[in-house]
Amino acid sequence: MPWISNIAVLVLVALGFLGWRTIRRNRLWSEALRALWRRRRISLVIIAVYVVIALLDSIAWVGGTVSGDVSDAVAAFKPRSIIDRIIAPEAFKELSYSAPFAEAGFYDDAPLNHPGAHVLGTDILGQDVLYRALKGVRVALLIGGLTSLIVIPIALAFGVAAGYFGGRIDDVVFFVMSTLASVPSLLLLIALIMVLGIGTVQVCVALGVTGWVGFCRLSRGETLKLREADYVQAARALGVSHAGIILRHILPNLAHLIVITFALQFTGLVLAETILSYLGIGLDGSWGQMIDQARDELSRDPIVWWNLAAASCALFTLVLCVNLCADAMRDILDPRTRREEQ
Amino acid sequence: MSKPLLEMQNVSVTFPSGAGRVAVVDEISFSLDEGEVLALVGESGCGKTMAALALMRLIPKPGRAEKTSRITFDGKDVMAASVDDMRALRGYDLSMIFQDPMTCLNPVVRVGDQVVEAIRLHESVSYGAARKRTIELFERVGIPDAEQRFSTYPHLLSGGLKQRVMISMAVATKPRLLIADEPTTALDVTVQAQILELLRELQRDLGTTILLITHDFAVVNELADRVAVMYAGKMVEKGTRYELLKMPRHPYTEGLLGAIPHAAQRGHELNEIEGVVPPPALWPAGCRFTNRCPKAFEPCEGTLPPRIETSGTGVAWCHALAKASGR
Amino acid sequence: MFAYLVRRIAYGFVTVLGVLMLLFVLFFAIADPDDIARKAVGERASAEVYEQWKKNHGYDKPLIVNTDHGAAEFARYTDTLFFDHYRRMLTFDFGRSDADDSPIAGRILAGAVPSLSLTVPLFVIGLGVGVFFALLVAFFRDTYVDRSVLVLCMLAMSIASLIYIIGGQYLIGMLLRWFPISGFDPDPTVAYRFLALPVLIGVVSGFGADVRLYRTVFLEETNRDYVRTARAKGCGDIRVMTAHVLRNALIPILTNVVLAIPFLFTGALLLESFFGIPGLGSLTVEAIHGNDFSTLRTMVYIGALLFILGQILTDVSYTLADPRVRLR
Numbered sequence: 001m002p003w004i005s006n007i008a009v010l011v012l013v014a015l016g017f018l019g020w021r022t023i024r025r026n027r028l029w030s031e032a033l034r035a036l037w038r039r040r041r042i043s044l045v046i047i048a049v050y051v052v053i054a055l056l057d058s059i060a061w062v063g064g065t066v067s068g069d070v071s072d073a074v075a076a077f078k079p080r081s082i083i084d085r086i087i088a089p090e091a092f093k094e095l096s097y098s099a100p101f102a103e104a105g106f107y108d109d110a111p112l113n114h115p116g117a118h119v120l121g122t123d124i125l126g127q128d129v130l131y132r133a134l135k136g137v138r139v140a141l142l143i144g145g146l147t148s149l150i151v152i153p154i155a156l157a158f159g160v161a162a163g164y165f166g167g168r169i170d171d172v173v174f175f176v177m178s179t180l181a182s183v184p185s186l187l188l189l190i191a192l193i194m195v196l197g198i199g200t201v202q203v204c205v206a207l208g209v210t211g212w213v214g215f216c217r218l219s220r221g222e223t224l225k226l227r228e229a230d231y232v233q234a235a236r237a238l239g240v241s242h243a244g245i246i247l248r249h250i251l252p253n254l255a256h257l258i259v260i261t262f263a264l265q266f267t268g269l270v271l272a273e274t275i276l277s278y279l280g281i282g283l284d285g286s287w288g289q290m291i292d293q294a295r296d297e298l299s300r301d302p303i304v305w306w307n308l309a310a311a312s313c314a315l316f317t318l319v320l321c322v323n324l325c326a327d328a329m330r331d332i333l334d335p336r337t338r339r340e341e342q
Numbered sequence: 343m344s345k346p347l348l349e350m351q352n353v354s355v356t357f358p359s360g361a362g363r364v365a366v367v368d369e370i371s372f373s374l375d376e377g378e379v380l381a382l383v384g385e386s387g388c389g390k391t392m393a394a395l396a397l398m399r400l401i402p403k404p405g406r407a408e409k410t411s412r413i414t415f416d417g418k419d420v421m422a423a424s425v426d427d428m429r430a431l432r433g434y435d436l437s438m439i440f441q442d443p444m445t446c447l448n449p450v451v452r453v454g455d456q457v458v459e460a461i462r463l464h465e466s467v468s469y470g471a472a473r474k475r476t477i478e479l480f481e482r483v484g485i486p487d488a489e490q491r492f493s494t495y496p497h498l499l500s501g502g503l504k505q506r507v508m509i510s511m512a513v514a515t516k517p518r519l520l521i522a523d524e525p526t527t528a529l530d531v532t533v534q535a536q537i538l539e540l541l542r543e544l545q546r547d548l549g550t551t552i553l554l555i556t557h558d559f560a561v562v563n564e565l566a567d568r569v570a571v572m573y574a575g576k577m578v579e580k581g582t583r584y585e586l587l588k589m590p591r592h593p594y595t596e597g598l599l600g601a602i603p604h605a606a607q608r609g610h611e612l613n614e615i616e617g618v619v620p621p622p623a624l625w626p627a628g629c630r631f632t633n634r635c636p637k638a639f640e641p642c643e644g645t646l647p648p649r650i651e652t653s654g655t656g657v658a659w660c661h662a663l664a665k666a667s668g669r
Numbered sequence: 670m671f672a673y674l675v676r677r678i679a680y681g682f683v684t685v686l687g688v689l690m691l692l693f694v695l696f697f698a699i700a701d702p703d704d705i706a707r708k709a710v711g712e713r714a715s716a717e718v719y720e721q722w723k724k725n726h727g728y729d730k731p732l733i734v735n736t737d738h739g740a741a742e743f744a745r746y747t748d749t750l751f752f753d754h755y756r757r758m759l760t761f762d763f764g765r766s767d768a769d770d771s772p773i774a775g776r777i778l779a780g781a782v783p784s785l786s787l788t789v790p791l792f793v794i795g796l797g798v799g800v801f802f803a804l805l806v807a808f809f810r811d812t813y814v815d816r817s818v819l820v821l822c823m824l825a826m827s828i829a830s831l832i833y834i835i836g837g838q839y840l841i842g843m844l845l846r847w848f849p850i851s852g853f854d855p856d857p858t859v860a861y862r863f864l865a866l867p868v869l870i871g872v873v874s875g876f877g878a879d880v881r882l883y884r885t886v887f888l889e890e891t892n893r894d895y896v897r898t899a900r901a902k903g904c905g906d907i908r909v910m911t912a913h914v915l916r917n918a919l920i921p922i923l924t925n926v927v928l929a930i931p932f933l934f935t936g937a938l939l940l941e942s943f944f945g946i947p948g949l950g951s952l953t954v955e956a957i958h959g960n961d962f963s964t965l966r967t968m969v970y971i972g973a974l975l976f977i978l979g980q981i982l983t984d985v986s987y988t989l990a991d992p993r994v995r996l997r
Contacts (some may be wrong), residue, residue, distance in 0.1 A: 179687030182980075184972040186938065190957060191692075191969050195700040267827070274829040275939060279957050291831055298839045312832050320827035327823065400900055403811060425905075433903030440901075445894040449993055450916050459912075460902045495992035511902065 005058045008146070012055070029255075035332045036325065043321035050137050050318055056082040057138040087131045094118070094126035100306055121306040123293075133310045136287040140318060142200070143207060143273050143283065144266035151208040152262060155215040156254070160246060162216075163223025173220065180213045186275065193281045203276065203283050207269050215261055219254055226250050256333035263326030267319045274315070287311040346373040347551050348397070348415050348519060354408040355392045355401055357622075364622040366405070367392045368575040374519070379545060379552040381566035381583075383559070383598070385619055389575040390555045391441075394521045397553075398438055399428050416518060434464040437512035441524035443504035447496040453504075454480075454492030457511045464515050479510040483540060502533035506540070513544055523555045538564045559602055563587060571595050574619055574630040581656030591650075592658040593637050629661060637662040670988075677984055681977045686755075688973040693754050696966045702728035702750070705962050709767050726963065727753055727764055763967045768959035773967050776952060783853055784948030787864055788937050791871040795879065796926060798872055803883030804910055810888060818880065825877030834943050837870040851945035867940040886921050890914045920991045927983040 023029045037044060060081040094113055097106035103115040112118075120129035162173035180188070192206035226232055232249050240248075277288030290311035297304035351371045356363035367389040374380050382390045396407040397420065407413075413420040416435065423431070440446040448456060457479065458472040467475075473492065480488035483506045496504055505525065512520055522541065526534040542565055545552055554565055562569055562583065569586040571579045571594065579592040590596045600613035617634045626632045632642045639662065647659040650667060706723045714722075723729040730750050738745040746752060757764060763773035806818045842850035848866040890896070891914055899913045941950030949968065956964040 175683075175687060178684055179691060182684050182688055182973045182977050183691070183969055184976060187953070187969045187972045190953070191695055191965060194957060194960075194962070194965060195695045271829045274831045278831055278939065279954060281957065288829075288831065291829070291835070295831075295835045298835065299843070308835070312829070315829060316827050316832075319829075320824065323823055323827050398901060400897060429903050429905050431903075432901055438901040440894065440898060442894060446898045448895040448899070448913055448917070450920070450991060451913070459904075463903045463908075497993045508898075511898075 005060060009055055009058045032329070032332050036328055039332075040321075040325050040328045043324045046317060046321045047325065050141065053083070053134055054138040054141040057084075057135065060084070083131075083134055087128065087134075089127060089131050092117075092128055092131070094122045096122070096124055096126050097304055098122045098126075106304070120310045123307050124297075129307055129310045132285070132290060133287070133314045135285050136290060136311065136314060137318075139283050139286040140270050140273070140315070143204065143286070144270040144322075147204045147207050147269060148211065148262050148265045151212050152215060152258060152265075155212045156219050156251075156258070159216040159219030160223050160250060160254070163220040164227055164242070164246060164250065170220075173216070177213055177216055177220075180209070181217070185210045186272070189272065189276065190279065190281065193276065198281050200283055203273075203281070207272070211265055211269060215265065218257060218261060222254055222257060223250055226253055256329075260326055260330050260333070263322050263329065267322050267326075270315065270319060287315045291315075345417065347376045347378075348374040348553070349413070350393070350397065351412040351414075353393060353396055353411040353413060355389065355396050355405055355411075356408055357405040359623055365408070366575050366622055367396065369410075370572065370575075370577045372570050372577070372580065374551055374553060376518075377549050377551055379554055379565050379567045381554045381556060381562045381569045382572060383556060383562060383569055384572035385557055385598075387619055388572045390572050391523055393572075394438070394523055394553060394555055397521070398432060398436060399423075400432075430464070433460055433517075434515045435518045436521070437515070437517040437519070438521040439505075439508050439512045439523060439525050442528045443501055443508050444528065446508060447504055449496055451495075452493045453496055453499065453507045457507065457514055460511045460514050475514070476510070479514055480507075483507075483510045483513075483544075484536070485510070500533075501529050502536065505529060505533075505537055509537075509540065509544070513548065513550065516548060517550065519551045519553065521553045521555070524557070525554075526561060527556075527558070534561075541565060559587070559599065571598070574625055575622070576630055577659065578631065579652075579656070579658040581652065582654065585652070585654055585656045589653060589656075591652045591656065591663055592660050593635050593662065594631050595658075597634075597636075629659075635662075639665075673988070674985065677981050681981050684977055685759075685974065688970065688977075689755055689758055692758075692966055692970060693751060696962055697732060697750050697754065700962060705767060705960075708960055725765065725770075726767060727757070758970055764963060766956075766961050767963045768956070768961035773964055776964070777949065777967065777971065780947060780949045780952050782855065782948075783946050784937060784941065784950065786857075786860060787867055787871075787941065787946055787948060790864065791868050791937070791940075794868060795872045795875050798876065799879030799883055800915075800922065802876075802880045803887055804915065806880065806884050807887035807891060807914075808906065808910060810891070819884075822877040822881045825873075826881070827877075828874075830874045830939060833870055833874040834939055837866065837873070838943060841866055841869070851943065853944075853946045863944070863946070867944045867946065871937075871940055882925060883918070883922060886918045887914060890918045893917075920987070923983060923986060923990060927979045 023033055058081065060079040062077060062079045092114060095105065095110065096108070098104070098112055098118060098121050099106050100119060100121040101116050102112065102118070102121065104111055106121075118128050118130070120133065122128055123132065158173050162170040183191075189206050189210050192209055193203055196202040196206060226249070229249075232245060235245050235249055273282055273286055274288035274291060276282040277286055277292045280292075282288045282292075288311075291308060294304070294307035294311065297307055350373065352369045353367060353371070354365050354369050355367035356365045358364075370389075370393060372380065372382075382393065384390050392401060392405070395401045396411065397413055397415070399407075399420065401407060407421065409421075411421055415431070418427075418431075420428070420431075447453060451459075454473065454476050457476040458469065461467065461472040461475060462469070465472075477488045477492055480491060485491050485503060485506050491499070491503070496507075499507065505528075509525075525541065526537050529537060538561060541552070544550060545565070552565070554561070556562060566583045568582050569580070570577060571586070571592065573594050579586065579590070579595050586595060587599070590599055594615075597613065597615040601615060615634055620633065626643050628645045629635070629638075629642045629647045632638045635642065642661045645661075647661045648664045650658050650660060650663045652658050652663070702723070706719060706726070706728055709726075710719050710722045720729070728750070730748060730753065733746075733749055733751045735745050735748045738748060756762075761774065763777070765771065766773055766776070802818065806815050809815050838850060841847050849863055850866075851863075853863050854860050887910075891909075895917075896909060896913060899909050904912070937948065938950035938953055940946070941948045942954040945951075949971070952964065953968045955961070956968065
C-alpha cells in the first residue's frame with residue numbers, strides 16, 4: 001500500500017512544519033531548542049540525516065524502468081521508493097559474499113559485476129549491505145518514532161483524564177495500567193505478536209500496547225501533582241473550565257516530560273525490535289533482522305563481519321544520538337539543573 | 343589581652359558565574375573572644391551562612407574560599423589545616439546548628455543514633471556509654487521521655503523537638519565554638535522563645551562561644567554581646583549590641599531597625615527599605631547598598647566606602663558617614 | 670502490618686484476575702482456538718483427529734456461554750473456555766503443550782532451576798556492580814572520572830543486548846576460549862563454567878543504564894541537608910557515603926530493582942537461548958518457534974505472577990527500609 005506511506009510522509013512533513021512554527025513562537029521552547037543545537041549539534045545533524053533517508057525511502061510509486069538485465073515481471077509492478085530508484089538493488093548485486101571495496105568474490109574469488117563499488121560489501125545473497133542498512137532506517141524510525149507519535153496522544157488522554165478527574169475514570173485506567181504493567185513487557189510483546197500475526201502493522205500495534213503503559217502512568221502521576229499546584233487551584237477558583245485548565249495549565253507543564261519520554265521510548269522500542277527479530281517475529285528489513293542473519297557469519301572462516309558491523313553501527317549511532325539529545329534536553333528543561341548552566 | 347578564639351580576616355567566598363567568579367562573601371573580617379556571642383545579621387542571601395561554612399570548610403561546590411582568606415581558630419590556621427585535622431575539629435571543637443531541622447536530620451536513622459554518632463566520631467567510648475550520654479543530653483535540652491525518644495525517627499518529632507535534637511548533637515562534645523545558623527527561623531513563635539532560652543542557658547552553663555547567624559533583631563537582642571551587620575557579601579557595620587540597636591549609624595542598619603514592627607507603636611508607618619537585594623552579578627562596584635540607600639550620593643556608586651570609627655568600639659563603612667564626620 | 674499485608678495481597682489477586690482476562694482476550698478471543706487446532710493437527714487431518722485434539726487440549730468448549738445447557742443451569746456459564754481458563758490457571762493446572770503434548774507444569778518445574786541459577790547470580794552481581802560504580806562516580810562527581818564514566822554509560826546504553834551477546838560470545842567464548850560457548854550442567858561444580866559467560870554478558874549489558882540511574886539517585890541524596898549535618902559532625906567522605914547516603918538511596922533503588930525483575934526475565938530469554946541453558950527462557954523461545962500457544966500463555970501468566978509477587982515484596986520491604994512510610 002504505497003499510498004499510505006506517501007500520505008504519511010505528507011502528514012509528517014505538515015506536522016513537522018506546524019510544530020516548527022509553534023516552537024518558533026514559544027520563547028521557552030525556542031530557547032531550549034537553541035540550547036540543544038549548541039550542545040548536540042552533531043547528534044541533531046545525524047538524526048536529521050536518518051529522518052531524510054527514511055522520508056526518501058517512504059515516497060514510493062509504481063512504474064519507471066527496472067534497470068539492468070533482471071527481467072522480473074513482478075518487480076515492474078512493485079512500488080519503488082526514491083532510495084530504491086537511486087541504488088537500483090535489482091542490478092546492483094553480486095552472486096554471494098564480497099568484502100567492502102572488494103574486486104572479487106570473498107570465497108570463490110570470482111570477478112564481481114561491480115568491482116570496488118560495494119562500500120560495505122555484499123551479503124550471502126549478493127545484496128549490497130549499504131543498501132540494506134539504508135533500508136533499515138525507515139523501519140527503525142517507523143518502530144520508534146511513528147509508533148510513539150501515535151501512542152503518546154492516546155496515553156496522554158487517558159493519563160491526564162485519570163489524574164485530573166480521579167474517581168471512577170482513575171480507577172478504571174489505573175486497573176488497566178497495573179494489569180498491563182504486571183506482564184513483563186517482552187512477554188506481552190511476544191504474546192501480542194504471536195496472536196496478531198507477524199507484520200508491520202501488527203508489530204507496531206503490539207509495541208504501542210506495551211509502550212502505552214509507562215507513558216500513561218507518568219502523565220497520570222504528573223497530572224495528580226499539577227492538579228494540586230497553587231496556580232491550578234487559583235485557576236479553578238477563578239472559574240476556568242476543566243478543558244481550559246487542562247489545555248492551558250496541565251498540558252504545557254507535561255510537555256517537557258513528553259519530549260524526554262518520547263526519546264527514551266524511541267530508543268527502547270528500536271532496541272526491543274532487535275530481540276523480536278532474533279525470536280523471528282520482528283519486522284522485515286530491520287537492522288535487528290540483519291544482525292540476526294549475520295550472527296552465524298562470525299563462525300565462518302575467514303569471518304564475515306561487515307554485515308553485523310553495518311547493522312550494529314547504524315543502530316548504535318541512531319540510538320546514541322537520540323540518547324544524547326534526550327539527556328541534553330533533560331538538563332536544559334530541568335529547572336534544577338538549568339541554573340548550573342550559566 | 344588574650345588572643346581571640348576565632349579570627350576571620352579578609353574572608354572571601356566565590357562562586358563561578360558567566361564572567362569569572364563572583365564573591366558572595368567579600369573580604370569580611372571579625373573576631374570572637376572566648377565565651378562571647380556574636381550575631382551576624384543580614385537579609386537572606388547576604389552571605390552570612392557562606393561565611394560560617396567557610397569557617398567549617400563546608401562550602402558547597404563549585405564555590406570556594408579564596409586563598410587570601412585567613413581564618414584562625416584557637417591558634418590553628420583553618421585554611422591550611424589538612425582534611426583529617428578539619429574532620430577532627432568539626433563536630434568536636436567546632437559545631438553547627440542548621441536552620442531547618444526538618445531536613446537536617448537523616449530521615450532513616452534513629453535520632454539517638456545520630457547523636458551517638460557525633461560522640462563516637464570523636465571520643466572512643468562504647469555505644470552504651472554514648473547512648474547514656476545522649477539520653478542525658480536529651481533530658482538536658484528538654485526532650486521529654488528521652489529514653490523512648492532515643493529510638494524514634496525524625497519524622498515523628500515536632501520541629502521544636504527536632505531542633506532540640508540538633509542542639510544536643512551540636513553540644514554533645516562540649517564544643518569551643520557553636521555556630522547557630524538561623525536556629526529559630528523555621529519554628530513557630532512560641533517554640534522560638536523556648537529554643538532561644540535553651541541556647542542562652544547552655545551558653546551560660548557551658549561557657550560556649552556562639553556565632554549566631556540571624557536576620558531577626560529580636561534574637562539578637564536576646565542573645566548577642568556584639569553584632570556584625572552584612573549586606574550583599576560585605577560587612578557594613580560592627581559594634582556592641584547596645585551600640586548597634588540603640589545608635590545604628592549605617593543607613594542599612596538604620597533601615598533594618600526601622601523595618602521592625604513594634605507592637606507598641608501602632609499607627610506608626612514602617613520605614614521599609616526600598617527594593618530588594620540585587621543578585622550578585624548586579625552588585626555595584628562601590629558601596630553595594632547604593633541603589634537602595636536614602637543617603638546615597640555621587641561617590642557611593644563607584645568607590646568602596648571608607649572605614650569609619652563610630653562611637654566606642656563600633657565601626658561602619660559608609661561614604662555618607664565619612665562626609666558627615668567632616669572628611 | 671497484617672491488615673496492610675492482607676489488603677496488598679488482595680489487590681495483587683485482583684491484578685492477577687486482570688492479567689487472566691487479558692490472556693483470555695488474547696489467546697481465546699483474538700487467536701481463534703479453531704485456528705490453533707487446525708495448525709497443530711495439520712490441514713489434511715481428519716475431522717475426527719481434529720475434534721479429538723481440541724478435546725485433549727481443552728479447546729472444545731464455547732467461549733463464554735454454553736448453550737448446550739438450559740438457560741437456568743449453572744453449567745451454562747461454568748462449562749466454557751472462559752471459566753475453564755480461570756479455573757485451570759488459578760489452580761496451576763496448565764495442561765499440555767499445543768506443540769508436542771508434553772505436560773507444561775513439568776517442563777516449567779524442570780526449567781526453573783537452570784533459569785534461577787542464571788538469573789539469581791546475574792541479579793545480585795549486577796546490582797552490586799551497579800551500586801558500587803554509582804557510589805564511586807558520585808564520590809568523584811564533577812571530575813573527569815565522573816564525566817568519563819558517564820560517557821561510557823551512555824555508549825553502553827546505546828548498544829542492543831543482542832550485540833552484547835553475539836559480541837561477548839564471539840570474543841570471550843571463541844577467540845579467548847575462557848569459557849565454553851554454550852551448554853549447561855545441573856552439577857554446581859561444573860555449572861559455574863557454563864554460567865560465567867552469560868552472567869558476565871548480562872551484567873555488562875545492564876551496566877550503563879543502572880549506573881546512570883543509581884548515580885542520579887546518589888547525587889540527589891548527597892545534596893540533601895542531612896549530609897551537611899553529617900559533615901558538620903565530623904564524618905569523613907567515605908562515612909558520609911556509606912552510613913548516610915547509601916541508606917537513603919537504597920529506598921529508591923529498591924523500587925527500581927523490582928521494576929527490573931521483568932527485564933531480568935527478558936534478558937535471560939536471550940541469554941538462555943544463546944547459551945543453550947534449558948531454562949524458562951529457552952522454553953519460551955521454543956514455544957514461539959513451535960506456535961505453542963498454551964505454553965506461551967502459561968509463561969506470560971508465570972511472568973506476571975512473579976512480577977506481582979515481587980511488587981508485593983517491595984512494598985513490604987519498603988515499609989521496613991523507610992521509617993517514613995506508614996502503613997495505612
